[in-house]
Every structure is written in structure tokens, then in C-alpha cells.
Amino acid sequence: MPPNKITFLTWVGVCLVLLTLVWFWVNLYGTKNEASSFHTKKLLTTKAPELFNVCHNEDLLMNPGLNYTQPSTQIGRSDVNTVTNWNVPLVWDGTFDPAVIDDIYKSINPRIAVLVLAVGKYTRFIKGFLESGEKYFFVGFRVTYYIYTDNEKEVPQVSLAPGRNMLVLSVPSANRWQEVVLSKMQRAIDAIENGLHKDADYLFMMDIDSVFRYRFGAESLSRLIAVLHRGYYKDTHRDHFPYERRPESRAFIPYGKGDFYYTAAVWGGYTDDMYKLVKHCNDKSLEDADNGIEAAWQEESHLNKYFLYNKPTKVLSPEYLWSDYDAVPKDIHVVRISQLIKNYAEVRPNGGH
Ligand SMILES: CC(=O)N[C@H]1[C@@H](OP(=O)(O)OP(=O)(O)OC[C@H]2O[C@@H](n3ccc(=O)[nH]c3=O)[C@H](O)[C@@H]2O)O[C@H](CO)[C@H](O)[C@@H]1O
Ligand SMILES: [Mn+2]
Numbered sequence: 215m216p217p218n219k220i221t222f223l224t225w226v227g228v229c230l231v232l233l234t235l236v237w238f239w240v241n242l243y244g245t246k247n248e249a250s251s252f253h254t255k256k257l258l259t260t261k262a263p264e265l266f267n268v269c270h271n272e273d274l275l276m277n278p279g280l281n282y283t284q285p286s287t288q289i290g291r292s293d294v295n296t297v298t299n300w301n302v303p304l305v306w307d308g309t310f311d312p313a314v315i316d317d318i319y320k321s322i323n324p325r326i327a328v329l330v331l332a333v334g335k336y337t338r339f340i341k342g343f344l345e346s347g348e349k350y351f352f353v354g355f356r357v358t359y360y361i362y363t364d365n366e367k368e369v370p371q372v373s374l375a376p377g378r379n380m381l382v383l384s385v386p387s388a389n390r391w392q393e394v395v396l397s398k399m400q401r402a403i404d405a406i407e408n409g410l411h412k413d414a415d416y417l418f419m420m421d422i423d424s425v426f427r428y429r430f431g432a433e434s435l436s437r438l439i440a441v442l443h444r445g446y447y448k449d450t451h452r453d454h455f456p457y458e459r460r461p462e463s464r465a466f467i468p469y470g471k472g473d474f475y476y477t478a479a480v481w482g483g484y485t486d487d488m489y490k491l492v493k494h495c496n497d498k499s500l501e502d503a504d505n506g507i508e509a510a511w512q513e514e515s516h517l518n519k520y521f522l523y524n525k526p527t528k529v530l531s532p533e534y535l536w537s538d539y540d541a542v543p544k545d546i547h548v549v550r551i552s553q554l555i556k557n558y559a560e561v562r563p564n565g566g567h
Contacts, residue, residue: 319432327414350426399496418482436528464498465515478514
């Protein structure tokens, strides 16, 4: 073989070895990088298809023919605070005129989804929830109830007004009530990823052991909606809120921090904002499960952590979730939803609180 042919072949060989080494380095380095930033990437890039193309109608157009009482800058609710320190409304009876709100939102004509779980013996609450919802919840608007149950046969026939629908979806039974309440976030993710975001502009999450007793309408709508828990709204110092206090949990909120304590029995918002919320809270409760910890008040603890750092754009007073267990104080003029009295030991698969 002539010497320049040998040199040429040696060079080709050296180049091939170098290329192979570069290829290995790039691939191994890339994989390692991806693994270490996997969680961040997942959070930043997960989205349901088309979610981020949604168009929110925020035009507050009013019909010129509408007659209503003149609003005042001097007279209003003075017994309670009606604005948060991040300057969003805190809604109480007397802070809005239903005629004005309804007129504005009728022209927007939003589609409202309500997601509830009715697993095990909780199917008994569906009838009262739906029948009272038809009387008081967004009357005259388009509403779809999403009912997740392990027993479709026990879902009663309730006649719904035109423009209102009900979807019954199947979920497995549970051995622990804690599993059910924690699964709320996953059910919302399922619903949105299966198309809820194409059929609804707003999503509310609610407890099924509830009845509507008074108007719950468009005054509640906003991008991210939270409801003050009736038990801690008046004069509870934030160090006494039942937040998760163990630093090992992803729901941890230290003493000295916090705005309000919100209930997980009613919350809502734009479907895409809700998707971000439920994805985040679900990820955090899965991380807790991996670390062998369950937040003190399950999904409610994760929700409170989320709302502390992603402030709700509207806060609803406890009118929006009171309870038959508690007397109604003077500052609660109307009870819009009430949680029913129930025998916890009897109704839950693993008893008690
Ligand atoms: C007023 C309030 O703050 N309510 C919260 C509180 O409610 P509660 O003590 O009222 O909890 P709950 O027993 O009503 O459970 C919450 C919801 O989960 C569903 N469910 C639960 C168990 C079961 O076996 N089957 C079933 O379907 C059902 O929709 C029920 O309404 O604590 C729970 C978690 O600890 C949730 O955070 C609730 O939102
Ligand atoms: Mn409840």
C-alpha cells in the first residue's frame, strides 16, 4: 500500500473515532441535563392542546335600556372589608347590583362548568345539589355539571333548564376519603384534557354535600376565584390558620405568612388558569406522596399554598360557602351555598374526620 494511502486511512480512522466520541458526549450530556431539569421542564411545558389560545371576553358592555339604582361612592358595606390588599374585590351581599352584573354577563354569555365528585355514599347528595343548583346557580346562563362517580346507577334524573347539561363520568371507588378529596385535582386535569376547556370558559370545583340557598351568579366570575373559609374569616390570626405547617410537605406555609384561609369546597376561574392551578397542586401532592407525607387538609392545604403565591383575582365572602353546622352571624346577610350536616363516620368509607 502506498504511504499516502496509509496516511489517508489513518486520518479517516482518527476522524471517525473523534466523531463517535463527540456523538457520545453530546448524547450523554444532553440526557443528564434533561434528567436534572425534568421537573421544571414538565411544569413549564405541560399544557392541554389549544389551552393557550383561549380568548377571554372581558368587555363589560351594558344594555343602554337598563334601569337600575344609581351607585354611590359613599354608601356601601362598611361593616366588612370589600377589597384585598392586592386590590381585588372581596364580594359580599350589597357590593354588587345583580341587575347590572347579569345584564353585562348576559351579553358575554359565558359557559360555566361545575365539577363535583360523588364517590361511595356521597351519591345521596347529588339530587339536592342539582335541584338547588337549578334554582340558584347561574340561572339563565349556560351550565354543565360534571359528576364524577363510582356508581352511575345512583345518579338521579334531574330536569335541567334549557342550555344546561349534565355529564356523568366514571371513577374507581375508594377505601379512604382522603384519596377522594386528593383526587379532585386529578379529576379536573382529566376533564380539561378531555375537552372541558373547549366547552366551558369557567370551571368551578365544588363539594357535593352542599345545597344552594340563594343566588350564586356572575358577580363571582373572575380569572381565579377563591372563597373564604367560614371558620377563619373574621378574627383568626394567620398563625392559627390550619395551613400545613410541616416543612417536609410541599403545602408548607410558615408561621407569619398568609393572607386568608380559603375553603376547597368552592373555588374556580378561567379554565386555563384552573388547569395551571390543578396541575401544580396535583404535582405537589404527588411529590408529597412520594415523600410519604399527606398534607394536613389534603387538597385544601395545597390550594391555600397556591393562592398565597398566585393571588386570586376575586375573593368571595363565606356567603358562598356557609354550613348548616354554624349559626349565621350578622355580617353574613345571605347564605348562597350551605354544607349539609352529615354523619362523617357513616358517610365516609373509613369513618370520621
Ligand atoms: C368546607 C370545607 O372546607 N370543605 C373541605 C373539607 O370538607 P368536608 O369535611 O365537608 O369534606 P367532605 O367529606 O365533604 O369531602 C369533600 C368532597 O369530596 C367528595 N367525597 C369525599 C369523600 C368520599 O368518600 N366521597 C366523595 O365523593 C365529595 O364531593 C365531598 O363533598 O375538607 C375536605 C378535605 O379534608 C375538602 O377540602 C373539603 O373541600
Ligand atoms: Mn363537604
